[in-house]
Amino acid sequence: MADIPRLRVMFSSRAATRVFGDTTLTELRLALKAQVEGIRIGGHQPFEVWIHEDDPAPAGRTILEGSLDEISRADVVLVLYTGEAGSAEADSSIGICHAELQEALARRRDVVSVIALEPLIEPSADRDEVFQAYVTRRRLIHARVQDRDGLFAVALRLLMQRFVELAKRGARPTGRRVDQGAALDWARLDLPGRAAAMRSALVDALDGVPTEQGVLYTLAPPGLAPARLLLRVDAIPAALGVAAARERVGQPFYTDHLCAGLLEAEDAIGPIHLLACHRGVTESQALRLLGTSNAVAVASEFGVFAAEDVMQTQVVLLAQCVDAGGVMLALRRFLEWLGREGEVSNLLRRARARRAIVAAIASGRDAVGWPEA
Known part of the structure; x- marks a missing residue:
């Protein structure tokens, strides 16, 4: 033997x-x-x-x-x-x-x-x-x-x-199973229905204040002052390789200027984009979503975090969100990763800069009377 x-x-x-x-x-x-x-x-x-x-x-x-x-x-x-x-x-x-x-x-x-x-x-x-x-x-x-x-x-x-x-x-299996229980219920839904269920589960998991533009979420890291973040929540209800699922989200940060008024009124920073993904996510997919390869993309247990330091855009792609439990697990792992790796200060720095950029874009559009899409 x-x-x-x-x-x-x-x-x-x-x-x-x-x-x-x-x-x-x-x-x-x-x-x-x-x-x-x-x-x-x-x-x-x-x-x-x-x-x-x-x-x-x-x-x-x-x-x-x-x-x-x-x-x-x-x-x-x-x-x-x-x-x-x-x-x-x-x-x-x-x-x-x-x-x-x-x-x-x-x-x-x-x-x-x-x-x-x-x-x-x-x-x-x-x-x-x-x-x-x-x-x-x-x-x-x-x-x-x-x-x-x-x-x-x-x-x-x-x-x-x-x-x-x-x-x-x-x-442990490498991915969450989708052939039983609540995950199977979500799998039976069409793309719009599944996306709605995923968004709702993510909003519930955040335990923040929902608004039309996103969720106001207070992050209180040890050793740092609490910060109020605006998290724009959405869902990709199938594999990122499925165009119909991916295109439901598009590149949402192009409309961040619509949040300028809320950010000022609530004294919040951001926004940061938080996307629940039904299946796995790769760094290259995250970079394509950002529209640039000149960015940081980090894969971890929760999925992928991507950020770029020109427009200060930040996107969190939570992987394997096949049911409400998967959403909560991915979100918890992301928050744990932020604290464990000391990334909270970087996240907040970019979010503060993003608020200033969003305010400047909104102000410029108002000055020239640019119509909203």
Whole structure:
């Protein structure tokens, strides 16, 4: 019988730093590795752990290069965070610990866990300050511990949590099913009927104030003042490749100037376009919707977020909105992504600029007596 594959775990941290009194991180990592690899499920070993001490970088390669290779192989990355960025190679402005964490997050954020070993080390170099600001700004810390027992308990809990999450993700279908329940009810509708149901579900999920021009929604991110946004809501009731569905929406930001009066009266910013899509969405489809390739398009679990910095247009395409539950899930994932990745400030900056642009367009049309379509 073939061997059962194991989940590969990488510990990322300093080595010689002393924590919890007088214990080096090397001692802790070796002990934690032994405990994790000692776990058995039905007599089988589910985890194998990689640490620098067991596998120094091969000749001709730097420690960082070896670490980045291991990050690409790891199923789970556990960061033991002391506040130190680590040594810097050549003329790099960031330390090795910072570079490892940055690379792990860029590859797969959802398998990275950060444990803060308190008290954190006071910065001794500029790169330490940069690293601590990076971790704080992105709110990366999952847990804080103050002794060895606390570290081991938290580390094992986080590893088992990742283990279960990976198993569930592997067993989950890639898209939401449309052949049963409420999704089947929506699938039976014609395009106008399905679009109306999707719009209604999105308005309900937002829990804002509906208006003729969109939904007034208050975003209250941690650490920032609450902002009132105007979200123009619509739906694409079939795959984006279906012209009849896509053309129902067109390029809605061309009529944003009609919202100028509401934005001023309600002291709101935007608008931002929020589109529920019945099926999947790609970055290229989002860029075509914006009408330019010179824009930012980011695909994530919720769908695609696209924005361009000339007219400050922002469009959120929520994917797999096959029923009301799918709409709520996609919206929640989008809001979580905004907070997790620190994109709220960028969203609000563009929305404020968009309000000014919309007001200028509306004022210019009024000045020349331009008729509304």
